[in-house]
Amino acid sequence: MTHVAMTIAGSDSGGGAGIQADLKTFQELGVFGTSAITAVTAQNTLGVHGVWPLGGEAVTAQTDAVFGDFEVSAVKTGMLFSAEIIRAVARSLEEADRPALVVDPVMIAKGGANLLQQEAVDALAKELIPLAAVITPNIPEAEVLTGMDIRSESDMEKAGRSLLGMGARAVIVKGGHRTDERRASDLYMDRDGSRMVLSSERIHTKDTHGTGCTFSAALTAFLAAGQTLPDAAEGAKRFIQAAISDGLGIGSGHGPTNHWAYHRIGGMSAKGAITVES
Template identity: 50%
Template sequence: MVDQFPQALSIAGSDSGGGAGMQADLKTIQERHVFATTVLVAITAQNTLGVKDAFPLPTKIIDEQFAALDEDLQIKACKTGMLADVTRVKAVVANLKKYDFGPLTLDPVMIAKGGAPLLSEDAVIVVRDELLPLATIVTPNLPEAEKLTGQTINTTDDMQMAAKKLQNMGVQNVIIKGGHFENDNQSSDFVLLSNGRSFWLSAPRVNTANTHGTGDTLSACITAELAKGNSVEQAIKISKQFVDATIRDGIKVGHGHGPLNHWAYRKVEANAEV
């Protein structure tokens, strides 16, 4: 009999610096007491100072990773992160249509914090038109939400309008991350659920440069919670608390944009049990 221990899948690129990408996903999923599996799409050479080089993997090995997981494991939820280019995006879409790995959390890794594009225009179109409708939840930051919807987001009303547009494009649930509103003392995310319920999640902004991998960590935490059977709303709320803890109780690694403290939420849970 197959062990029913909760299992989740990260479909993403490798970050040699360990702060983002698949490495952040693995650390987060493990911290949430879920077994993490992977489909590696690309390899990057990077550190806290930036990306030095990247190598997308052949689609044959991507296909074979999906097939191997489907043959043996009981994956209950999955997520996508950095998908490299249009060829890799299409390969992932084809495999997600072929195999049932539970609810999909789409982290549309398109634009870096500094505004640099991480995905070509043709790949963005495939994400929007083919991958987005497969997703249970999408987790864009403000520039990514702008890219997907084609609208400018300057206000909280704009965020709500963009969320509705994304939902109309086929995704069931939306969380738009408001971290790019730099003049706000709060980091506020807008959530729109498939049942029409909407709400804001806010946390005091922390003055730190060590926020590399926040998007990966949030989406990975949501994926882990869904794999455990939690509702989308529960998964989002837990994940917001998890990410807030990783930033607030920070660590210093490297000389640039440092990583999160992925074990910080243990203290939050320990204090809650006292």
């Protein structure tokens, strides 16, 4: 059986994030990838040099075309840019057969460029998060969505509960931005009461462009293949750990992660770098 996943996100001309990273990740994990582009960016490892968003009608036409022909098992959203696009995506998902939805609330690029308009934050919280099987914010994104300062694992848990209160079935608060920890720890929580900390060795590298996109794409691929949310979260953590640890060394700025590293270095190596605590 061929599993189909979809990414609704912006195009990254540098290939390290966005639609390009998502489709590479789907392919590496044996899932057929489809897409709807929300915006075109002029982007490389040095930063975002321009953003040209599409209208909601153009995004809806793409999602309708895919949902009308393919049996899509899981969908991820990335850069949505505007409230108009968010509302269009939410309507399309409600009219589809409700595939598992992964919301990666992309807000700021590695170089600091805003990738989500301020007025779109409310639309994301009210229109899209309630449809999500899981939301995957990093700490700065979780702070914007919850209005909290997040400095500790306890703060991450409070933010997670707040995000679950917005309607998502599960949340993964990614802790990579915490510099007080020797390991990079992500907190998984769901509405059934499950909780686990996914921890990995902290890799000191500048080549981290697209880590959030790649993690959420791996999560989407594992869900499309029928894995449970906790298993998919652990698999995605292994995938991104391999991608960061086996860097490509290309570009002059924040280089991309290595999307083929998971298979190149072997699943056991990636698995061995991860610890899971309930």
